[in-house]
Amino acid sequence: MDQEDVSVDVLAAALVREWLARKGLREILARLDAARPIDATDVSTRVALVAALKLEGFVRRSRGMVQSGERSTLEQLLHERNQVTRKLESLKALGDRYATSSSFQLGVEEIVSAQFNGSKLVSFKAVGEVHALQLPAAAENLGATTPTPSFDFTLENAEKTQARWNLPSMQVNARVMHRLLDTEPHVFRARLCLGAEGSKVPLMRYESEANWAPIPLKVIPQWSVDHTRGKGRLIVLVLANPNLKQGLRHISIHAVVPAAEALLVAEPPAGWYGEREELIWSIDRLHPETTPRKLMATLRGSSPGSLPQTPQPLRVFFSCDGSTLTNLSPRPTASDEGRVVSSEVLRHFASGKYEVAVTTKPAT
Secondary structure (H helix, E strand, C coil): CCHHHCCHHHHHHHHHHHHHHHHCCHHHHHHHHHHCCCCCCCCCCHHHHHHHCCCHHHHHHHHCCHHHCCCCCHHHHHHHHHHHHHHHHHHHHHHHHCCCCCCEEEEEEEEEEEEEECCEEEEEEEEEEEEEEECCCHHHHHCCCCCCCEEEEEEECCCCCCCCECHHHCEECCCCEEEEECCEEEEEEEECCCCCCCCEEEEEEEEECCCCCCCCEEEEEEEEEECCCCEEEEEEEEEECCCCCCCEEEEEEEEECCCEEEEEEEECCCEEEHHHCEEEEEEEEECCCCCCEEEEEEEEECCCCCCCCCCCCEEEEEEEECCCCCCCEEEEEEECCCCCECCCCEEEEEEEEEEEECEECCCC
16 A cells, blocks of 8 residues: 555554554454454554654664664654654744845754762763754855855853863864964854755864763652552652753653553653553653652552562653753854854754663662
8 A cells, every 4th residue: 555645544543553552452452453444445564554654764763772772662753753853844944034144054062961870970971063054045045156155153152161171172174164363262264065955064073071060950769669569669859950041841751660560650640661661751841940840650560479670770861942051152253245154053952871870768
Protein backbone atom coordinates (compact mmCIF):
# COMPACT_ATOMS: atom_id res chain seq x y z
CA MET A 1 0.00 0.00 0.00
CA ASP A 2 1.25 3.49 -0.88
CA GLN A 3 2.24 5.10 2.43
CA GLU A 4 1.17 8.52 1.15
CA ASP A 5 -2.45 7.28 0.97
CA VAL A 6 -2.73 6.08 4.57
CA SER A 7 -5.72 7.71 6.25
CA VAL A 8 -5.82 9.16 9.75
CA ASP A 9 -8.24 6.41 10.85
CA VAL A 10 -5.89 3.67 9.65
CA LEU A 11 -2.90 5.29 11.39
CA ALA A 12 -4.89 5.75 14.60
CA ALA A 13 -5.96 2.09 14.62
CA ALA A 14 -2.39 0.94 13.96
CA LEU A 15 -1.00 3.10 16.77
CA VAL A 16 -3.62 1.78 19.21
CA ARG A 17 -2.78 -1.83 18.25
CA GLU A 18 0.95 -1.13 18.65
CA TRP A 19 0.37 0.38 22.10
CA LEU A 20 -1.87 -2.46 23.30
CA ALA A 21 0.60 -5.08 22.08
CA ARG A 22 3.54 -3.33 23.75
CA LYS A 23 1.65 -3.08 27.02
CA GLY A 24 0.70 -6.77 26.88
CA LEU A 25 -3.05 -6.04 26.89
CA ARG A 26 -3.88 -9.06 24.71
CA GLU A 27 -7.52 -9.41 25.80
CA ILE A 28 -8.34 -5.82 24.83
CA LEU A 29 -6.38 -6.23 21.60
CA ALA A 30 -8.41 -9.33 20.73
CA ARG A 31 -11.65 -7.43 21.32
CA LEU A 32 -10.43 -4.59 19.08
CA ASP A 33 -9.55 -7.09 16.33
CA ALA A 34 -13.01 -8.64 16.62
CA ALA A 35 -14.75 -5.27 16.44
CA ARG A 36 -12.48 -3.92 13.69
CA PRO A 37 -10.83 -6.77 11.74
CA ILE A 38 -7.58 -6.01 9.91
CA ASP A 39 -7.99 -5.83 6.14
CA ALA A 40 -5.81 -5.03 3.13
CA THR A 41 -6.07 -1.27 3.71
CA ASP A 42 -4.66 -1.47 7.25
CA VAL A 43 -1.10 -0.94 8.44
CA SER A 44 -0.43 -4.34 9.94
CA THR A 45 3.30 -4.32 10.77
CA ARG A 46 5.53 -2.08 12.84
CA VAL A 47 7.83 -1.53 9.84
CA ALA A 48 4.89 -0.29 7.76
CA LEU A 49 3.72 1.92 10.63
CA VAL A 50 7.17 3.50 10.99
CA ALA A 51 7.20 4.20 7.24
CA ALA A 52 3.68 5.67 7.29
CA LEU A 53 4.66 8.00 10.14
CA LYS A 54 7.91 8.92 8.35
CA LEU A 55 10.02 7.90 11.35
CA GLU A 56 12.67 5.86 9.53
CA GLY A 57 15.49 8.30 10.30
CA PHE A 58 14.58 8.45 13.97
CA VAL A 59 14.36 4.64 14.17
CA ARG A 60 17.84 4.32 12.65
CA ARG A 61 19.18 6.69 15.29
CA SER A 62 17.32 4.79 18.01
CA ARG A 63 18.83 1.47 16.89
CA GLY A 64 22.25 2.97 17.35
CA MET A 65 21.38 3.61 21.01
CA VAL A 66 20.35 0.03 21.86
CA GLN A 67 23.68 -0.77 23.49
CA SER A 68 23.13 2.03 26.03
CA GLY A 69 19.60 0.86 26.81
CA GLU A 70 18.04 4.03 25.39
CA ARG A 71 16.03 2.64 22.47
CA SER A 72 12.89 4.69 22.00
CA THR A 73 9.26 3.67 21.67
CA LEU A 74 7.09 4.91 18.80
CA GLU A 75 5.50 7.46 21.14
CA GLN A 76 8.91 8.91 21.98
CA LEU A 77 10.00 8.88 18.33
CA LEU A 78 6.83 10.77 17.37
CA HIS A 79 7.47 13.26 20.17
CA GLU A 80 11.06 13.74 18.99
CA ARG A 81 9.99 14.20 15.37
CA ASN A 82 7.41 16.79 16.45
CA GLN A 83 10.07 18.68 18.42
CA VAL A 84 12.36 18.74 15.38
CA THR A 85 9.46 19.86 13.18
CA ARG A 86 8.58 22.70 15.57
CA LYS A 87 12.21 23.83 15.64
CA LEU A 88 12.41 23.84 11.84
CA GLU A 89 9.14 25.78 11.64
CA SER A 90 10.41 28.35 14.12
CA LEU A 91 13.62 28.74 12.12
CA LYS A 92 11.62 29.17 8.92
CA ALA A 93 9.39 31.77 10.58
CA LEU A 94 12.47 33.57 11.82
CA GLY A 95 13.98 33.41 8.36
CA ASP A 96 10.80 34.78 6.80
CA ARG A 97 10.90 37.64 9.27
CA TYR A 98 14.31 38.73 8.02
CA ALA A 99 13.94 37.55 4.43
CA THR A 100 13.83 41.07 3.03
CA SER A 101 16.76 42.39 5.05
CA SER A 102 19.29 39.68 5.94
CA SER A 103 21.09 36.72 4.44
CA PHE A 104 22.65 35.28 7.61
CA GLN A 105 21.88 35.30 11.31
CA LEU A 106 24.39 34.75 14.08
CA GLY A 107 23.65 32.32 16.89
CA VAL A 108 25.22 30.86 20.02
CA GLU A 109 24.50 27.33 21.24
CA GLU A 110 25.94 25.70 24.37
CA ILE A 111 25.68 22.12 25.63
CA VAL A 112 26.18 21.27 29.29
CA SER A 113 27.01 17.79 30.58
CA ALA A 114 27.35 16.84 34.25
CA GLN A 115 27.41 13.90 36.63
CA PHE A 116 26.20 14.02 40.22
CA ASN A 117 26.20 11.60 43.13
CA GLY A 118 23.03 12.75 44.85
CA SER A 119 23.56 16.45 45.51
CA LYS A 120 27.36 16.24 45.07
CA LEU A 121 28.82 17.35 41.77
CA VAL A 122 31.23 14.78 40.30
CA SER A 123 32.02 16.28 36.90
CA PHE A 124 30.94 19.22 34.77
CA LYS A 125 31.66 20.12 31.16
CA ALA A 126 30.12 22.76 28.91
CA VAL A 127 30.96 23.46 25.29
CA GLY A 128 29.77 26.30 23.08
CA GLU A 129 29.61 27.20 19.42
CA VAL A 130 29.06 30.48 17.60
CA HIS A 131 27.59 29.87 14.15
CA ALA A 132 25.94 31.64 11.23
CA LEU A 133 22.54 30.44 10.02
CA GLN A 134 21.76 30.95 6.33
CA LEU A 135 18.34 32.57 5.92
CA PRO A 136 15.97 32.07 2.95
CA ALA A 137 16.84 35.42 1.38
CA ALA A 138 20.56 34.63 1.08
CA ALA A 139 20.44 33.16 -2.44
CA GLU A 140 18.48 36.14 -3.76
CA ASN A 141 20.55 38.73 -1.90
CA LEU A 142 24.02 37.34 -2.56
CA GLY A 143 23.68 34.93 -5.48
CA ALA A 144 25.25 37.30 -8.01
CA THR A 145 27.76 38.87 -5.62
CA THR A 146 31.39 37.79 -6.06
CA PRO A 147 33.09 37.55 -3.69
CA THR A 148 30.49 37.14 -0.96
CA PRO A 149 30.45 40.32 1.18
CA SER A 150 32.11 40.13 4.58
CA PHE A 151 30.84 41.35 7.93
CA ASP A 152 32.48 42.15 11.27
CA PHE A 153 31.29 41.22 14.74
CA THR A 154 32.40 41.62 18.34
CA LEU A 155 32.16 38.81 20.88
CA GLU A 156 30.46 40.70 23.71
CA ASN A 157 31.03 39.78 27.39
CA ALA A 158 34.17 37.84 26.45
CA GLU A 159 36.33 39.74 28.95
CA LYS A 160 33.93 38.97 31.80
CA THR A 161 33.87 35.25 31.06
CA GLN A 162 37.59 34.91 30.26
CA ALA A 163 38.42 33.24 33.58
CA ARG A 164 35.43 30.89 33.44
CA TRP A 165 35.71 29.67 29.88
CA ASN A 166 38.81 28.54 28.06
CA LEU A 167 38.59 31.38 25.54
CA PRO A 168 42.34 31.66 24.81
CA SER A 169 42.21 28.20 23.21
CA MET A 170 39.01 29.00 21.31
CA GLN A 171 38.89 27.14 17.99
CA VAL A 172 38.25 29.65 15.21
CA ASN A 173 37.08 28.45 11.79
CA ALA A 174 39.96 29.95 9.81
CA ARG A 175 38.34 29.02 6.49
CA VAL A 176 35.63 31.65 6.89
CA MET A 177 36.83 34.14 9.52
CA HIS A 178 39.80 35.70 11.31
CA ARG A 179 40.58 38.13 14.12
CA LEU A 180 40.49 41.67 12.79
CA LEU A 181 43.26 43.12 14.99
CA ASP A 182 45.83 41.57 17.31
CA THR A 183 45.03 44.30 19.83
CA GLU A 184 41.32 43.39 19.74
CA PRO A 185 41.19 39.59 20.35
CA HIS A 186 37.39 39.44 20.38
CA VAL A 187 36.67 41.34 17.14
CA PHE A 188 36.33 39.18 14.02
CA ARG A 189 35.68 39.42 10.29
CA ALA A 190 33.72 36.66 8.52
CA ARG A 191 33.11 35.93 4.84
CA LEU A 192 30.61 33.13 4.20
CA CYS A 193 29.86 31.19 1.05
CA LEU A 194 26.30 30.28 0.14
CA GLY A 195 25.11 26.82 1.13
CA ALA A 196 21.74 25.14 1.59
CA GLU A 197 18.90 27.19 3.05
CA GLY A 198 18.83 26.73 6.83
CA SER A 199 22.41 25.43 6.99
CA LYS A 200 24.68 26.43 9.85
CA VAL A 201 28.32 27.42 9.42
CA PRO A 202 30.42 26.98 12.61
CA LEU A 203 32.46 30.12 13.29
CA MET A 204 34.13 29.23 16.60
CA ARG A 205 33.99 26.70 19.43
CA TYR A 206 34.97 26.99 23.09
CA GLU A 207 34.66 25.09 26.37
CA SER A 208 34.43 25.72 30.11
CA GLU A 209 37.37 25.60 32.49
CA ALA A 210 37.50 22.59 34.81
CA ASN A 211 37.01 24.64 37.98
CA TRP A 212 33.84 26.47 36.83
CA ALA A 213 30.42 24.83 37.08
CA PRO A 214 27.32 27.08 36.76
CA ILE A 215 24.83 24.27 37.40
CA PRO A 216 21.63 25.16 35.47
CA LEU A 217 19.44 22.52 37.14
CA LYS A 218 19.82 20.84 40.52
CA VAL A 219 18.26 17.38 40.72
CA ILE A 220 18.43 15.58 44.08
CA PRO A 221 16.89 12.06 44.09
CA GLN A 222 16.33 9.77 47.08
CA TRP A 223 15.08 6.18 47.10
CA SER A 224 13.47 4.23 49.93
CA VAL A 225 11.70 0.86 50.22
CA ASP A 226 8.89 -0.44 52.42
CA HIS A 227 9.47 -4.15 53.04
CA THR A 228 6.08 -4.70 54.65
CA ARG A 229 4.17 -3.39 51.61
CA GLY A 230 6.60 -4.49 48.88
CA LYS A 231 6.90 -0.95 47.54
CA GLY A 232 9.62 1.50 46.65
CA ARG A 233 9.40 5.28 46.66
CA LEU A 234 11.42 7.75 44.61
CA ILE A 235 11.48 11.40 45.67
CA VAL A 236 13.22 13.94 43.40
CA LEU A 237 13.81 17.61 44.22
CA VAL A 238 14.41 19.90 41.22
CA LEU A 239 15.51 23.52 41.28
CA ALA A 240 16.46 25.80 38.37
CA ASN A 241 19.44 28.11 38.78
CA PRO A 242 18.08 31.45 40.10
CA ASN A 243 20.33 33.36 37.70
CA LEU A 244 18.37 31.95 34.76
CA LYS A 245 15.66 34.59 34.64
CA GLN A 246 13.88 32.84 31.77
CA GLY A 247 13.97 29.49 33.54
CA LEU A 248 14.23 26.17 31.70
CA ARG A 249 11.99 24.49 29.13
CA HIS A 250 11.19 20.92 28.10
CA ILE A 251 12.55 19.26 31.24
CA SER A 252 12.30 15.48 31.37
CA ILE A 253 13.62 13.18 34.09
CA HIS A 254 14.09 9.49 33.25
CA ALA A 255 14.40 6.87 35.99
CA VAL A 256 14.93 3.16 35.25
CA VAL A 257 13.80 1.13 38.28
CA PRO A 258 14.97 -2.52 38.03
CA ALA A 259 12.51 -5.21 39.19
CA ALA A 260 9.60 -2.72 39.23
CA GLU A 261 6.35 -4.06 37.79
CA ALA A 262 3.98 -1.13 38.07
CA LEU A 263 3.75 2.55 38.91
CA LEU A 264 1.18 2.89 41.68
CA VAL A 265 1.11 6.67 42.01
CA ALA A 266 3.13 9.66 40.83
CA GLU A 267 2.86 13.32 41.75
CA PRO A 268 2.94 15.13 39.42
CA PRO A 269 1.74 12.46 36.96
CA ALA A 270 4.50 10.57 35.17
CA GLY A 271 4.72 8.15 32.26
CA TRP A 272 5.47 4.48 33.00
CA TYR A 273 7.02 2.20 30.39
CA GLY A 274 6.83 -1.24 31.96
CA GLU A 275 8.69 -3.18 29.27
CA ARG A 276 11.90 -1.28 30.13
CA GLU A 277 10.97 -0.42 33.76
CA GLU A 278 11.28 3.30 33.09
CA LEU A 279 9.53 6.22 34.73
CA ILE A 280 9.50 9.62 32.98
CA TRP A 281 8.43 12.99 34.34
CA SER A 282 7.93 15.78 31.81
CA ILE A 283 7.80 19.47 32.80
CA ASP A 284 7.14 22.08 30.12
CA ARG A 285 8.67 25.02 32.02
CA LEU A 286 10.57 25.40 35.28
CA HIS A 287 10.92 28.91 36.67
CA PRO A 288 13.76 29.85 39.04
CA GLU A 289 12.44 29.56 42.60
CA THR A 290 13.87 29.51 46.10
CA THR A 291 12.06 26.29 47.04
CA PRO A 292 12.74 23.07 45.08
CA ARG A 293 9.87 21.39 43.27
CA LYS A 294 9.10 17.92 44.63
CA LEU A 295 8.41 14.90 42.41
CA MET A 296 7.27 11.64 43.99
CA ALA A 297 6.54 8.14 42.67
CA THR A 298 5.62 4.85 44.35
CA LEU A 299 6.30 1.57 42.54
CA ARG A 300 5.50 -2.09 43.15
CA GLY A 301 7.87 -5.04 42.85
CA SER A 302 7.76 -7.44 39.90
CA SER A 303 6.54 -10.40 41.98
CA PRO A 304 4.95 -11.04 45.41
CA GLY A 305 7.51 -10.56 48.14
CA SER A 306 10.01 -8.81 45.86
CA LEU A 307 10.98 -5.16 46.01
CA PRO A 308 11.89 -2.69 43.27
CA GLN A 309 15.63 -2.11 43.25
CA THR A 310 17.48 1.18 43.56
CA PRO A 311 16.97 3.19 40.35
CA GLN A 312 19.81 3.58 37.92
CA PRO A 313 21.31 7.10 37.63
CA LEU A 314 18.61 9.50 36.48
CA ARG A 315 18.97 10.90 32.97
CA VAL A 316 17.94 14.56 32.81
CA PHE A 317 17.10 16.66 29.74
CA PHE A 318 16.32 20.39 29.46
CA SER A 319 16.80 23.43 27.23
CA CYS A 320 16.68 27.21 27.36
CA ASP A 321 15.98 29.60 24.48
CA GLY A 322 17.07 33.22 24.51
CA SER A 323 19.97 32.74 26.91
CA THR A 324 23.35 31.01 27.34
CA LEU A 325 25.47 30.06 30.35
CA THR A 326 28.34 32.33 29.28
CA ASN A 327 26.28 35.36 28.22
CA LEU A 328 28.61 35.50 25.21
CA SER A 329 26.95 37.22 22.29
CA PRO A 330 28.30 37.96 18.79
CA ARG A 331 27.21 41.52 17.93
CA PRO A 332 27.53 42.57 14.27
CA THR A 333 29.43 45.83 14.08
CA ALA A 334 29.82 46.58 10.37
CA SER A 335 29.03 45.08 7.00
CA ASP A 336 30.19 45.65 3.46
CA GLU A 337 26.56 45.35 2.41
CA GLY A 338 23.52 46.10 4.57
CA ARG A 339 21.66 42.89 3.86
CA VAL A 340 24.41 40.45 4.84
CA VAL A 341 23.76 39.74 8.53
CA SER A 342 20.86 40.30 10.91
CA SER A 343 21.30 42.39 14.03
CA GLU A 344 19.28 39.88 16.08
CA VAL A 345 21.21 36.94 17.61
CA LEU A 346 19.83 33.49 18.47
CA ARG A 347 20.86 32.15 21.90
CA HIS A 348 20.25 28.63 23.17
CA PHE A 349 21.65 26.04 25.56
CA ALA A 350 20.61 22.49 26.39
CA SER A 351 21.63 19.43 28.35
CA GLY A 352 24.06 16.87 27.00
CA LYS A 353 24.81 13.84 29.16
CA TYR A 354 23.32 14.99 32.45
CA GLU A 355 23.08 12.17 35.02
CA VAL A 356 22.34 11.98 38.74
CA ALA A 357 23.08 8.89 40.90
CA VAL A 358 20.29 8.06 43.34
CA THR A 359 20.98 7.98 47.08
CA THR A 360 19.13 5.49 49.30
CA LYS A 361 17.29 5.97 52.57
CA PRO A 362 17.29 3.20 55.22
CA ALA A 363 14.54 0.65 54.55
CA THR A 364 11.42 0.51 56.75
